[in-house]
Amino acid sequence: MKQDASAENNPLFRPYMRAVAAIGACILLSSACQVPLAQLGIPYLLLSLVTICVASRIVIRFFRFDSCVSVSDTFIFLSMLQFDGEAAILLGAAESLFASFRVTKKPLTMMFNAAAMACSTFITVLALRLCFGSITDVARGSYSSRLIVMTCTMALVQYFFNSGIIAVAGALKTNQPILATYKKHYVWTSITYLTGALAASLTHKLIGMVGFYAFIATIPIIAVVYFTYKTYAKNVASSVLQAELAERHLAEMQESEERFRSAFDLAPIGMALVALDGRWLRVNHSLCQIVGYSEEEFKQMNFQAITHPEDIGHFLSNINRVLEGRLLTCQMEKRYIHKDGHEVWVLIGVSLIRDSESQSLHLIFQIQDITDRKRAEQQLVHEAFHDSLTGLPNRSWFMEQLKLSMEQAKQDYSRLFAILFLDLDRFKLINDSIGHMVGDQLLVGIAQRLQQHLRAGDKVARLGGDEFTILLNNIQDASEAVHVAERIQRHVAKPFNLGSYETFTTASIGIAIFNEEYEKPEDLLRDADTAMYQAKSLGKARHVIFDKGMHLHAMNLLTLETDLRRAIERREFFVMYQPIVSLKTGRLAGFEALVRWQHPERGLIYPDEFVSVAEETGCIVPIGQWMLLESCRQLKRWQENFALEMPLSISVNLSGKQFAHSDLLDQIMKTLDVTGLDPHSLKLEITESIVMQNIEGATKMIEQLRAIGVELSIDDFGTGYSSLSYLHRLPIDTLKIDRSFVTRIGENNENREIVRTIVMLAQNLGKAVVAEGVETKEQLEWLRNLKCQYGQGYLFSKPLDADSATNMLAKMAETKSIIPTLEGILELDDIEPLASAYPM
Numbered sequence: 001m002k003q004d005a006s007a008e009n010n011p012l013f014r015p016y017m018r019a020v021a022a023i024g025a026c027i028l029l030s031s032a033c034q035v036p037l038a039q040l041g042i043p044y045l046l047l048s049l050v051t052i053c054v055a056s057r058i059v060i061r062f063f064r065f066d067s068c069v070s071v072s073d074t075f076i077f078l079s080m081l082q083f084d085g086e087a088a089i090l091l092g093a094a095e096s097l098f099a100s101f102r103v104t105k106k107p108l109t110m111m112f113n114a115a116a117m118a119c120s121t122f123i124t125v126l127a128l129r130l131c132f133g134s135i136t137d138v139a140r141g142s143y144s145s146r147l148i149v150m151t152c153t154m155a156l157v158q159y160f161f162n163s164g165i166i167a168v169a170g171a172l173k174t175n176q177p178i179l180a181t182y183k184k185h186y187v188w189t190s191i192t193y194l195t196g197a198l199a200a201s202l203t204h205k206l207i208g209m210v211g212f213y214a215f216i217a218t219i220p221i222i223a224v225v226y227f228t229y230k231t232y233a234k235n236v237a238s239s240v241l242q243a244e245l246a247e248r249h250l251a252e253m254q255e256s257e258e259r260f261r262s263a264f265d266l267a268p269i270g271m272a273l274v275a276l277d278g279r280w281l282r283v284n285h286s287l288c289q290i291v292g293y294s295e296e297e298f299k300q301m302n303f304q305a306i307t308h309p310e311d312i313g314h315f316l317s318n319i320n321r322v323l324e325g326r327l328l329t330c331q332m333e334k335r336y337i338h339k340d341g342h343e344v345w346v347l348i349g350v351s352l353i354r355d356s357e358s359q360s361l362h363l364i365f366q367i368q369d370i371t372d373r374k375r376a377e378q379q380l381v382h383e384a385f386h387d388s389l390t391g392l393p394n395r396s397w398f399m400e401q402l403k404l405s406m407e408q409a410k411q412d413y414s415r416l417f418a419i420l421f422l423d424l425d426r427f428k429l430i431n432d433s434i435g436h437m438v439g440d441q442l443l444v445g446i447a448q449r450l451q452q453h454l455r456a457g458d459k460v461a462r463l464g465g466d467e468f469t470i471l472l473n474n475i476q477d478a479s480e481a482v483h484v485a486e487r488i489q490r491h492v493a494k495p496f497n498l499g500s501y502e503t504f505t506t507a508s509i510g511i512a513i514f515n516e517e518y519e520k521p522e523d524l525l526r527d528a529d530t531a532m533y534q535a536k537s538l539g540k541a542r543h544v545i546f547d548k549g550m551h552l553h554a555m556n557l558l559t560l561e562t563d564l565r566r567a568i569e570r571r572e573f574f575v576m577y578q579p580i581v582s583l584k585t586g587r588l589a590g591f592e593a594l595v596r597w598q599h600p601e602r603g604l605i606y607p608d609e610f611v612s613v614a615e616e617t618g619c620i621v622p623i624g625q626w627m628l629l630e631s632c633r634q635l636k637r638w639q640e641n642f643a644l645e646m647p648l649s650i651s652v653n654l655s656g657k658q659f660a661h662s663d664l665l666d667q668i669m670k671t672l673d674v675t676g677l678d679p680h681s682l683k684l685e686i687t688e689s690i691v692m693q694n695i696e697g698a699t700k701m702i703e704q705l706r707a708i709g710v711e712l713s714i715d716d717f718g719t720g721y722s723s724l725s726y727l728h729r730l731p732i733d734t735l736k737i738d739r740s741f742v743t744r745i746g747e748n749n750e751n752r753e754i755v756r757t758i759v760m761l762a763q764n765l766g767k768a769v770v771a772e773g774v775e776t777k778e779q780l781e782w783l784r785n786l787k788c789q790y791g792q793g794y795l796f797s798k799p800l801d802a803d804s805a806t807n808m809l810a811k812m813a814e815t816k817s818i819i820p821t822l823e824g825i826l827e828l829d830d831i832e833p834l835a836s837a838y839p840m
Contacts, residue, residue, distance in 0.1 A: 020116055024112075035084075051095050072095050075095075076091055077158075080154065082139070082207070084135055085128070089122050092118060096116070096117040097111075099113075123157060124157040147201060155197030156190070156193070170185065270287030270366070271283070272303075273363075278302035322350055344369065345370050348365055351364050389462075392461055392462045395464065398461035399525070405514075416474070418511055419511075420509050421467070421528035422468040424505050430442060446468070446505075449488075454470065457474065472484055489541065506541035508540050513546075530554050531550060561616075565617070573626065575630050578592045579796055580649075580792045583791050588644065588809075591805065593630075593650055594799050595627050611655070625671075634802055635649075635650040642812070647681065650682060651684075651713065652684055659690050665708075685713045685736065691714070699730060716736065717736055728765055736769075737759075737770070741754050742779060773792075775795050780795060
């Protein structure tokens with residue numbers, strides 16, 4: 001059985017109960033030994049049976065007090081007066097045990113209750129004998145003050161010790177103070193003990209006059225009278241209660257009606273009592289304020305008179321459903337016409353009620369003014385479908401209009417329409433240079449010009465950023481859409497005076513013409529977007545009409561992107577190594593690592609086809625990390641396996657995203673640590689554009705890389721927009737001349753002078769220079785005359801795979817001279833590239 005939680009919390013509770021039970025057992029054993037059995041006899045047995053079986057069930061409750069007298073207490077006191085103390089102790093314990101059995105099945109609790117009664121009765125007996133001598137002698141005497149005092153003493157001692165023992169147990173069980181528990185539950189019970197003791201004293205004297213058996217014979221009659229009285233009292237109480245409830249119900253109905261009238265008149269929302277024919281019977285002040293009419297004016301018309309004409313039909317339909325019982329109540333939004341003529345939006349609830357006096361049916365209207373809320377909702381709807389900056393409709397609105405145009409065109413294919421997708425050129429530059437506030441003003445100006453120079457019926461929207469779309473309905477052919485695009489481009493290209501700035505911009509426009517193959521508006525918008533990007537790639541400030549080839553190209557790019565992500569997981573990339581040669585000695589100086597992609601279906605894919613996509617998607621970072629690790633690992637193998645006159649180095653390209661990565665330095669240091677490669681053997685190549693995007697950041701990163709021994713090269717030098725004022729500050733080691741200049745050296749003097757300038761610039765700045773794309777003996781001779789230190793190109797070798805490069809290094813180690821000297825090359829009339837001897 002589950003124990004009381006509070007008892008478990010107090011460790012003294014159960015020991016206390018066991019101690020009381022043990023003391024009570026000792027008292028009972030002692031009393032049983034001392035009781036004079038010969039004096040008890042049948043009268044004591046009868047009194048005991050009556051006490052246990054009848055008297056303990058008879059309880060008399062005091063009026064206005066939360067206390068009562070159990071007749072069994074009176075009989076226990078009677079046994080003390082009639083048969084002396086030991087008999088009372090035994091009877092009290094027995095009665096308490098049987099009474100406890102009716103309310104609990106816990107042995108310890110039953111024993112405690114019996115023991116508590118035994119202990120308190122024993123103390124009472126002891127106190128009476130000390131004060132009055134023999135209890136039975138005093139009881140047999142005449143009814144004197146001595147008997148009355150003894151009776152009161154008997155009651156008070158029994159009350160104090162019995163309630164005290166029980167109060168201590170209750171306090172320990174609930175973890176409450178003993179005195180507080182005693183005051184709360186046991187103070188008023190003293191009355192019951194006094195009453196019971198006095199009743200016992202009177203009964204004792206009555207027995208002396210009529211005899212014990214005559215008294216016992218009256219007990220069943222008393223019990224019948226008692227229970228009859230209890231039944232009668234319950235019936236009387238029930239009748240009184242029903243009368244009180246009826247009276248209270250009537251008062252509550254009257255009070256409820258008063259509350260209804262008060263709530264009706266003072267309600268903060270409009271309230272109205274309306275006849276079934278629509279007449280206003282009663283209205284409150286709030287409703288008068290909502291629509292501007294007085295109560296007298298209301299009573300001269302019906303609700304149809306002030307209802308908005310467009311809402312009358314729907315409102316009457318709902319009221320009929322309430323009258324027919326199909327709805328208990330209805331609620332709807334509708335419009336009233338204010339006395340001043342403007343619309344008032346209300347939320348109205350309609351219910352059917354019955355008048356308490358006439359029993360006739362009426363309608364009750366509860367009307368709440370929601371005009372402000374409706375205006376706010378309309379504003380939210382406007383904001384949901386319009387751009388907050390320009391005031392133009394947004395993408396959601398445009399897509400709904402586009403969907404509607406497509407549905408109409410599919411019903412009548414003679415109705416041709418087109419969409420223009422417009423994107424501003426150089427807008428990011430304007431934002432970054434002049435500021436976003438000016439950029440926002442420019443967008444507002446563009447929106448105004450678009451609205452001013454479109455045809456009637458055309459729709460324009462801003463999709464976001466600097467992107468706008470225009471829906472051209474009812475065009476004759478594609479040339480009409482082209483004509484609109486040209487007109488827009490002319491007006492957009494005119495200067496904008498924005499504050500103190502005069503700003504120019506142009507627009508690239510993609511045009512998509514609807515045809516029956518289009519199923520979804522998103523497809524048409526996608527194709528216009530694709531055509532716009534095609535216009536940008538062709539040089540901007542132009543328009544392009546979409547064709548299927550563009551979509552195919554876009555899908556190929558998407559497929560390429562997907563395959564690119566998988567290629568990293570499937571390890572489809574490999575590295576090619578192109579030798580870099582000293583033009584002075586003809587010896588091998590190192591390799592440039594070049595990434596290649598072996599696609600499982602498309603075969604070998606060169607970087608020109610996938611690097612730009614990898615840059616856009618971010619795949620270039622993991623590809624670059626793998627490339628760096630693989631190249632350094634391969635160079636370390638070569639350095640360990642071959643001893644060459646010149647120490648080999650490896651050049652690895654870094655993409656813009658890889659160079660800007662926050663943990664680039666950690667990655668490079670980790671790669672060098674894993675491979676064991678000397679940092680001086682690693683050369684990292686970056687382009688001019690990467691450096692110029694963030695001069696300060698690039699300089700800091702280059703200095704950190706130089707600090708660990710890694711060298712830096714500027715790749716494709718001469719093709720970017722580097723500032724010479726920053727070039728001397730950059731801690732770079734090498735400039736690489738782009739192959740586009742080297743391969744055209746013999747074509748005109750301009751290319752020769754560019755190469756000459758770059759070589760001289762590198763020499764003046766104390767930097768090495770590498771010429772890419774060396775393919776002929778004439779180019780080589782001219783570069784040597786300029787004292788260009790290094791070169792790479794097909795004249796020396798095509799890019800080699802790792803095995804071919806290893807074979808070449810092995811042959812160099814055997815012959816001590818792998819690549820012929822330049823003097824030897826210059827003496828040959830028929831130049832045979834070195835790579836031909838080492839198959840790829």
